[in-house]
Amino acid sequence: MPTPDPGRRNERARQAILRAALELLADSGYADLTVEAIAARAGVGKQTIYRWWRGKGAVILDALVESATAGAAALPDTGDLRADLRAVLRGTVAEFADPKLSATTRALTIETLSDDRLAEEVRDRLLRPQLAAVADRLRAARRAGQVRADVDLDQVVELLMGPVYHRWLLRTGPLTDDYADAVVELVLTAVAR
Amino acid sequence: MPTPDPGRRNERARQAILRAALELLADSGYADLTVEAIAARAGVGKQTIYRWWRGKGAVILDALVESATAGAAALPDTGDLRADLRAVLRGTVAEFADPKLSATTRALTIETLSDDRLAEEVRDRLLRPQLAAVADRLRAARRAGQVRADVDLDQVVELLMGPVYHRWLLRTGPLTDDYADAVVELVLTAVAR
Amino acid sequence: MPTPDPGRRNERARQAILRAALELLADSGYADLTVEAIAARAGVGKQTIYRWWRGKGAVILDALVESATAGAAALPDTGDLRADLRAVLRGTVAEFADPKLSATTRALTIETLSDDRLAEEVRDRLLRPQLAAVADRLRAARRAGQVRADVDLDQVVELLMGPVYHRWLLRTGPLTDDYADAVVELVLTAVAR
Amino acid sequence: MPTPDPGRRNERARQAILRAALELLADSGYADLTVEAIAARAGVGKQTIYRWWRGKGAVILDALVESATAGAAALPDTGDLRADLRAVLRGTVAEFADPKLSATTRALTIETLSDDRLAEEVRDRLLRPQLAAVADRLRAARRAGQVRADVDLDQVVELLMGPVYHRWLLRTGPLTDDYADAVVELVLTAVAR
DNA sequence: GGTTAACCGAGACGGTACGTCGCGTCTTTAC
DNA sequence: GTAAAGACGCGACGTACCGTCTCGGTTAACC
Incomplete structure (x- = not known):
């Protein structure tokens, strides 16, 4: 797996994915949190998720870290x-x-x-x-x-x-x-x- | 859910299912614990599982309760x-x-x-x-x-x-x-x- | 297969089964014509059907023969x-x-x-x-x-x-x-x- | 039924499915002609069949049309x-x-x-x-x-x-x-x- | 400033498991 | 022994997602 070049990464897509994941969880819970649903809500191809994360677990983690860091240290x-x-x-x-x-x-x-x-x-x-x-x-x-x-x-x-x-x-x-x-x-x- | 008549229940099948679930978990972990795998290992139809349990979670619970009750009170x-x-x-x-x-x-x-x-x-x-x-x-x-x-x-x-x-x-x-x-x-x- | 004794046959059940089959077909077509549905509508156990017929095809045939014979010869x-x-x-x-x-x-x-x-x-x-x-x-x-x-x-x-x-x-x-x-x-x- | 884009269709899979259906029928008759058997023999996922056909009947029709068109007009x-x-x-x-x-x-x-x-x-x-x-x-x-x-x-x-x-x-x-x-x-x- | 390689959206693909349905058999209880 | 009832092993159904792949179409870095 040739780790992709982070320099070329699309920041808009990254944020859309993290946001979509959190929204889906808030709206409908874990049952509806599928990679396909995240991709669809984020307006993103599934491959874009798999290119940068190992799965939906890693996406949630990133989303959480991002919002936690924004908060108190x-x-x-x-x-x-x-x-x-x-x-x-x-x-x-x-x-x-x-x-x-x-x-x-x-x-x-x-x-x-x-x-x-x-x-x-x-x-x-x-x-x-x-x-x-x-x-x-x-x-x-x-x-x-x-x-x-x-x-x-x-x-x-x-x-x-x-x-x-x-x-x-x-x-x-x-x-x-x-x-x-x-x-x-x-x-x-x-x-x- | 019209709970079926427990009087007609096949005790052999019940035990085979609980046992199969525990064995699968011990052998290969959660990833391989599917209802189909439990049924196959227990030599039982899937429907027999769904007739008496709401899903594999309920099966594990019963298996655990059974073995716990056998142990210390x-x-x-x-x-x-x-x-x-x-x-x-x-x-x-x-x-x-x-x-x-x-x-x-x-x-x-x-x-x-x-x-x-x-x-x-x-x-x-x-x-x-x-x-x-x-x-x-x-x-x-x-x-x-x-x-x-x-x-x-x-x-x-x-x-x-x-x-x-x-x-x-x-x-x-x-x-x-x-x-x-x-x-x-x-x-x-x-x-x- | 020891052919059952026709002398003990329950005539009421026989007729209920033939009628149920025809009614199901008239009401909902072939898709809903299952042995289980026939038995349920006829108020009969499935085994009673399998005891006297080889399957639902044979039931339909009997039903048709019965109503045809009633008609013109x-x-x-x-x-x-x-x-x-x-x-x-x-x-x-x-x-x-x-x-x-x-x-x-x-x-x-x-x-x-x-x-x-x-x-x-x-x-x-x-x-x-x-x-x-x-x-x-x-x-x-x-x-x-x-x-x-x-x-x-x-x-x-x-x-x-x-x-x-x-x-x-x-x-x-x-x-x-x-x-x-x-x-x-x-x-x-x-x-x- | 949002018919998928035929432009993306995999021609190899399409032919494998039609062939598998005909072979199964020739080999073992209608009883063994299940969507699962077709998929397995064609080396294809079931969804690929359901994506392009409404059921096995439609597959047989396509297979027959294809072979008929190949023949006399x-x-x-x-x-x-x-x-x-x-x-x-x-x-x-x-x-x-x-x-x-x-x-x-x-x-x-x-x-x-x-x-x-x-x-x-x-x-x-x-x-x-x-x-x-x-x-x-x-x-x-x-x-x-x-x-x-x-x-x-x-x-x-x-x-x-x-x-x-x-x-x-x-x-x-x-x-x-x-x-x-x-x-x-x-x-x-x-x-x- | 044109080339080119990686990213992107989209979504088809081979798979696996889901939960349901119906088959034909077996078992239980009652008559 | 027949009957109603229905649990059982089995196997197919059609669906949902998985993670991979292939396809044009943008970008954005590098010549």
Whole structure:
């Protein structure tokens, strides 16, 4: 596969494809998200998709990365760890609770579950930055003496995010701000100094 | 859907189908798990599958429920909460780490992500009993004065399981016994008295 | 196959099946004429059909034979050969032109085309008597000196009926009384004395 | 049905499909003539068949038209009407008597009997030209004073062909050269001058 | 500023699986 | 033993997408 020359790439087509994918997901969900539907809605040939992406999973990932990068990069640090963590978890919960946004995450999750390579790219390009931002905030808190020195911060991040993903994935309960706050409280009890 | 008379159901066919589904998943993964393949391996007509299940997702669920019910029902209670929770999480971690068993869970997760009805059935028939068993163990510990009285035990269960699911789903790190133990430690710090 | 005992046969079921077959054909044509539909409409199990008939073709044949036998057995002989032949052909033409009756013939024809055994039974039980009746009428005419002595009367019957079947089967023109009369005229020219 | 652009059509696939259909009919008869079998033998996807034809009936028709057009277009005119008509009928009889060729006609007839649209196409594209050729020969004979002026030549054609089709369809007797000659004789008696 | 190679839209192609329908057989229960 | 009921193994149906391919028709870089 002779990787195509990115210099010749049609930017209009690229954006139309990413947009079409997100719109289809928001409108009709994963079931109608086919490569043919994306191509048709974007007014693009199927080959143009396969030329630049490995499949629809990669398209969703790019669309998500693009819109995520447009958003926040780092976490706010108000000095109040509890408040900052609540803001993060409430944000995550809100994202999962929103049907449109959730549809995209759901679709990407399906794709990653049967495509290891995509899973790694999602982790490295989409998840790691988000989780690292939270870890950074915790690191700052530790420096400020608000967090115990003997905990692995990456594990703490997973202790925070895990329950939210669990509840989203397995539908074990409602994804509300209260739940986000409760998780923060438990985690702080475990790691605060 | 005029559900057919279960009295007329062929038990041999039912078991052959469940078995075939699990074998296919163990042998070749989700990609080769088609209704046609299940039918072929089970020596059964496709219609026999569609007569009793809504699709391959429902078949996997039944297969899993059947094999789960055969296994453990309640959690052991050695009196040592830390040890018991470690055993649970190590078991979950081991299940996720095993390629064969994990393939089944992965497949079922894919199906639930695009089938709300199936998702609810998975939650109610497969997950709730497992989570309830852990909650029961925590309740016993609380009665024994080992756990704080002011925590929601269901939330604690999610605090335990969430990180493991997170790591499995998003591949953010290795699923080892050490990780299971670390999570238990953090959670105990949060809720132990 | 141990031929079932006709003595135990349920006459009500037999008639319901024949009636259901004819009704289905009249109502919705060959496409909806399935063994299952016949059984359902007749309020009968499928096995009852397969116990007594080789398939739906045989059912149609029986239904047709039953209703044909109920009708005319022999041809009228008014002494006027032309008039009598016209009556026969006009009758055949009318039958073919009628959508309900034609549907039955059409269905039976389809079945015979892929079932040699059925074809022979149709010929012997349904067609031969009809054609023989016409031949008999011609024989009487020959005795009366109205028909040449050197023609094969069976061939003359086919010369009469053939064109009508041809036009029905191949839709090469309208099936009208005029056409019936025209054929009679040509045939009489060929064989009248 | 948005008929696709014929300019993009793959000629190799088209011919492979027509050939496969004829071969299947010749080899194993109508029972084994399924769209799937045609596709498999032609090395083609099923969709390629459904893209260009309405079903297997249309495929058979095209195959037959193609091979018929390759053959004779008009009838020979030796000046001897009796000889020419005998040649035509003997040809038809031979075609019907040949198992391979007859299988094709039989299959097309079945299809035609449950598909009005196909029936019209068969009549217009396959039958009409053949019947018209015979009518033309009769017209020439009439111009030559060998045929009565007051007969409808199309009716005469049906008087010729009808009995042959009748005998083929209803199996009322053997399809031999003698029978062809006998029909010609009767018809000539009716229309010769 | 003309050539030429890659991209582009379009969509046909060989495939695979879908979910449905009907076949003819088998099994169960009732009469 | 016949009957109603209907599940069963089977196989074809016609459809939907997959990922690849081929076809003109633009571009855009390089001579």
